[in-house]
Amino acid sequence: MIDSTRSRTDSLAWVAGSDAPEKSVLNLGFMALTDAASLVVAATQGFAQPYGLTLNLQRQSSWAGLRDRLLSGELDAAQGLYGLIYGMQLGLGGTPAIDMAVLMGLCQNGQSINLSAPLMRDGVTCAEALRQHARHNGALLTLAHTFPTGTHALWLYYWLAAHGIHPLRDVRSLVVPPAQMVEHLKAGRIDGFCAGGPWGALAVDEGLGFTLATSQQIWPDHPEKVLGTTRAFVEQYPNTARALVMSILDASRFIEASEDNLRSVARLISGHDYVDAPLSSIEPRLLGRYQDGLGHAWQDAHPLRFHDAGRTNFPWLSDGLWFMTQFRRWGLLREDVDYPGIARQVQQLDLYREAAEAVGVTVPDTGMRRSTLIDGRTWDGSDPAGYARGFELNALTERG
Template sequence: MIDSTSGRPDSLAWVAGSDAPEKSALNLGFMALTDSASLVVAATQGFAQPYGLTLNLQRQSSWAGLRDRLLSGELDAAQGLYGLIYGMQLGLGGAPATEMAVLMGLCQNGQSINLSAPLMRDGVTCAEALRQHARHNGAPLTLAHTFPTGTHALWLYYWLASHGIHPLRDVRSLVVPPAQMVEHLKAGRIDGFCAGGPWGALAVDEGLGFTLATSQQIWPDHPEKVLGTTRAFVEQYPNTARALVMSILDASRFIEASEDNLRGAAQLISGQEYVDAPLSSIEPRLLGRYQDGLGHAWQDAHPLRFFDGGQANFPWLSDGMWFMTQFRRWGLLREDVDYLGIARQVQQLALYRQAAEAVGVAVPSADMRRSTLIDGRTWDGSDPAGYAHSFELNALMERG
């Protein structure tokens, strides 16, 4: 289905020796999401074998289940929500604090906030209309996300707050696994959701709702899924962890090498054993081609990216720190923590640099990056505690 041999540098062939992986067969967890593509391509299209690895893909039904299997060792590594991995590190979200590791970023962008068809019929099709509805319509709307410390909760909260809607008071939140979002929307159990693809596009395609906002509108080129594991795994199997990053970097670069490769990846992951969704709901947004269900269509300037010259894969310290600032903002953390110190523990910068250099992927010279979000605020990692406390809408004054 995908010709993964074309364009691969000869220098990437695995040379056995002291760098050989300590563990050759890995159980790799993933969710039924478009942004699992680099894991699926790496595991099924020959990108792991040159590095002495066999990747056994194991689809998970919920982020909580994936978390528990990572902690038990049933999964060696997994596609993870950035906030999920940091929540595990900090002991948030119902699991004991465990030293975790972010090996690399898997993608940027590509999530969406969708609202229901009934809200569309009622004219709730923009932020101001949603704010008026949330403030003056009696019963609060129920908006779903995928995990309490996950990216989707935090994109949803950030977007709502940027438009004057308090996410903890003006709406009701519900945790729903991503692949169940459309079913919940159809049944009327939720009024909207924030999740990754293809579920936002599928809701539009089935006439069940519309896309109100994309996550890249909140933060262009934002961090999203990561390759996560426990710190214990990295310490026990350092060569294996490095080889795993190398194989997924190869697959990520291959996916974005051409539009044909993107289309091939869409076809592959649409299969029943992976995302199990119509190709028509996967491919367009993977190619950056959006239509929102309200009559608008566009080629997105910040589509789902798996590689982007390595920019999507570098585990920036500031990316990890940002999620902790939002934990603090919304009361998941009751006190400020050593934001930079924790990020230095979790983000495996040295290992990533070794892997990237070995496969010829450029690595930024700085460990932090500077970004401007939807509300005009700039995040650069320089003052995380001040940033967390600086928002007018937050939970800090309520929770202390």
Template structure:
């Protein structure tokens, strides 16, 4: 256990009795073996859910497609999810019928990485410029893996490649691999690199299978990453349960970010075989913001993986949902422009989040739109999503020659 005493909360009994009582008291939560699942693991195992009348049953999943399918089928009530995956299901991308989905809250920002193989390192391909030159000169396409066709890792990889003049759907071959299998694929030389969440980039470096060529926070500092996702039907049938679940995970998120010692104890907890099942030495350094790239460089990252950030991490910003839709559109995964604002207002559960955060005295932003400047200098503020999707020099908005793998 991380702590022996129950955490202090404002008026938890107000949320477990009467009209506010959870309609469903046992919640099945899905998660992947990634460090950014920490807040779910802490909430479920360290006493953050019981005061809100909930028991959280954790279910580790083997792939993001499992997460998607089990959410749709109702086997999972909610899950640690890829932001763009939730939107892809809602929009019916991947050949299946659309299912109304919901983003309850953000779970994490930052903390993903792009890894290249030591074979490329031996060929002096150790930076994006050398990679671009290698792609231009090579007769055979490099194979780069990501974790889900409509997931955040695919979109970070595509964005980073395109920013360096490499078309991600034409100049390289991409492969879908579950995150925990990335290092094995690199070791077997089935892939030349990958984009995934931690600890798998760090593990590749520790095993001397690869090196970190970019972090996701170098693409977009404090970018949105994983969310607490579920179907819209779950929210409508169990609104009190959904709110109580958000409150429990908000408190767990706040606990993790409160101190370096809490971070260390959390890293030790999630390293266990039932959770991330990886060496603590691969988890803890980057969990604490300390990075090495495997090329002799080390730094304390200014934008490390974070879970709370005074509530900034957890707000279901409308602009964050809009951004992921623009990238699905940019790469032709969305064949037409959706009604961006109608979709995002349906998916992002802003009122539910506001009620949960207000009850916990967690600050709320003045606006549900936030702006950012990304690595290529593009400015995102959410005001014109259709125009933004078309603004990039490299895209595949309506290219019939580009084949998309069903997700």
């Protein structure tokens, strides 16, 4: 058991009354990923009980399965890819549109694009070499991501396009669950992948590949996983939803309180019931210590973050807007939508603000933030339709 007592919000222990959770036992979905840590800590280390909740963790084998169980109500809430939640809202990927809710951000940064050892031996170890290989090799490389509307597809597409490689024409894409990436790489079924930790580090550790780029190189402090549910759940159980956010905020703050806490969390999530991967492939990158398999090692300035004084957890409107612009860019959306209106519906700003203020987490004054991505383009959420149309490489262009 991790000693979490010092980070508890003891004065806010839940009592019966008007604010008591309407539903006290929740089924919470997660994937075998390092960035599920805040859910695991909240559920297993006593952070939910003060708020009247019991969290039953249910590990999922694929993002598609997690989505389907959210739709059916088997899961009350789940760790979700930002783009998965918005894809469900918009009815993309063959499922009916359903009103969804982003309760909070769970993490930023920490994903990676990884290529195979054979490509490394062939000297394909940088963007220019990959571009030349994609243009002149004949057979298309197969690069995997984890879900069609997910963050990993969009990080991969964005990085490729930023280096003149058309992600829809110059390479072949394949959807693979994150925990199966290393197996697929080893079997030669894919030439590379974009996924969350620890799977990129494990590929490096086992000599099967190398890390070509990190997601934080694409967008420093980018949005990644969120706590997602249906809007119907929030409307039916508003106190429960607020209590859930409070418990995970407490857990997120605890994780980053010290390096000792990070190390303890790494040991916890490496277990069979959670990530089920070697501690040696989880802990270093959780601590921000990277080595790419090419002889480079560094302390990352933008490591995987779970709290960052609340900046990670705030459900920024501009983050939700950005994912919709990329759906439009790559043809997943056939026409522009009411970007701001949809984001205001999905991002549960009022509920998050209530929860954050109750546990003493600072809330920004605005729902927008400004970021500069790898291609030099600045995103501030002010003109999503124009931003989506402004990319040279998109679903309609030929090879760049």
